Amino acid sequence: MSEVNYFKATEITKRSWMIEYAFTDREHVYCYLVEGRDCALLIDTMYGYGSLKAFCETLTDRPVKLVLTHFHLDHVAGNAEFGSCYMHHLDIANYLDSKLPPQEAMLAHAKEEAFPEIAGEMELSDMVPFAPVLTYPLYDGDLLDLGDRTIEVVWVGGHSAGSVAFIDKERRIAYTGDCCNGNTLLGFGNSLPVETYLQNLLHFKHYQKDFNMMYGGHQVLPPTVIDEGIELSARVIAGTDDKEEVQGFHGRTAIYAANHGASPIERADGKLFNMCYKPERILAEEKTARVIDFKPVPMF
Numbered sequence: 110m111s112e113v114n115y116f117k118a119t120e121i122t123k124r125s126w127m128i129e130y131a132f133t134d135r136e137h138v139y140c141y142l143v144e145g146r147d148c149a150l151l152i153d154t155m156y157g158y159g160s161l162k163a164f165c166e167t168l169t170d171r172p173v174k175l176v177l178t179h180f181h182l183d184h185v186a187g188n189a190e191f192g193s194c195y196m197h198h199l200d201i202a203n204y205l206d207s208k209l210p211p212q213e214a215m216l217a218h219a220k221e222e223a224f225p226e227i228a229g230e231m232e233l234s235d236m237v238p239f240a241p242v243l244t245y246p247l248y249d250g251d252l253l254d255l256g257d258r259t260i261e262v263v264w265v266g267g268h269s270a271g272s273v274a275f276i277d278k279e280r281r282i283a284y285t286g287d288c289c290n291g292n293t294l295l296g297f298g299n300s301l302p303v304e305t306y307l308q309n310l311l312h313f314k315h316y317q318k319d320f321n322m323m324y325g326g327h328q329v330l331p332p333t334v335i336d337e338g339i340e341l342s343a344r345v346i347a348g349t350d351d352k353e354e355v356q357g358f359h360g361r362t363a364i365y366a367a368n369h370g371a372s373p374i375e376r377a378d379g380k381l382f383n384m385c386y387k388p389e390r391i392l393a394e395e396k397t398a399r400v401i402d403f404k405p406v407p408m409f
């Protein structure tokens with residue numbers, strides 16, 4: 110293990126921290142630690158660069174329980190340090206089937222992103238080896254009891270089938286992962302059709318009165334972004350969205366519902382929400398049963 114300082118934390122409200130990487134200003138990925146009387150809740154584990162467990166122990170002396178907003182690489186790759194986790198049931202099979210890059214590839218990626226003076230000090234043993242851990246299911250409406258604080262689970266499936274938000278009504282914060290933001294990607298293997306996503310955003314809107322800020326996996330946004338998501342999803346379904354074609358992820362052509370401004374998370378009209386979708390995955394299928402085809406789906 111090297112001496113590299115991988116993490117920094119900001120206390121966003123009492124006994125609630127936003128954790129991000131300290132070795133780079135290029136990886137905008139966040140996880141969160143919420144401390145209660147009996148235990149602390151860790152929401153996501155990012156890429157597995159450095160010991161997040163050791164860092165959490167500098168912030169809290171309570172036992173740390175791990176919950177995930179969804180199963181994608183940049184949210185779960187540090188799980189192995191924690192032994193077990195909780196995740197929405199619709200993402201569990203995809204998580205357990207995941208084939209992740211080896212530690213060597215993770216180290217190479219971390220070095221690419223790191224400040225040059227730090228990159229040379231990073232070691233292979235700093236990378237948490239990927240291994241799926243014992244995974245318990247979460248369901249919409251579950252309450253996570255930390256002793257003197259309760260966090261509610263709300264299903265906002267779309268980006269991944271099992272994407273959730275964790276809502277701290279008392280502190281008026283929602284921890285939202287990638288479920289609703291300026292680059293909501295709906296083109297993955299287990300993403301849901303736009304129509305189903307819209308239904309889930311309408312469900313999420315019932316909770317909008319309960320929080321003042323949405324702390325996501327890559328962005329911090331006001332709750333009004335939910336209204337923009339509902340409006341834009343409805344436009345996609347009606348066929349009246351901007352349909353901006355861009356060279357997307359892995360060189361594939363992607364369709365964004367709203368035209369971009371100067372950056373990939375900026376909209377030309379100044380609004381905050383945007384989504385990327387597949388034209389053949391707009392309307393929900395007639396059948397309601399989940400189809401399990403036993404094919405692994407890529408998590409990144």
Ligand SMILES: [Zn+2]
Nearest residue numbers: 179181268287
């Ligand atoms: Zn994701």
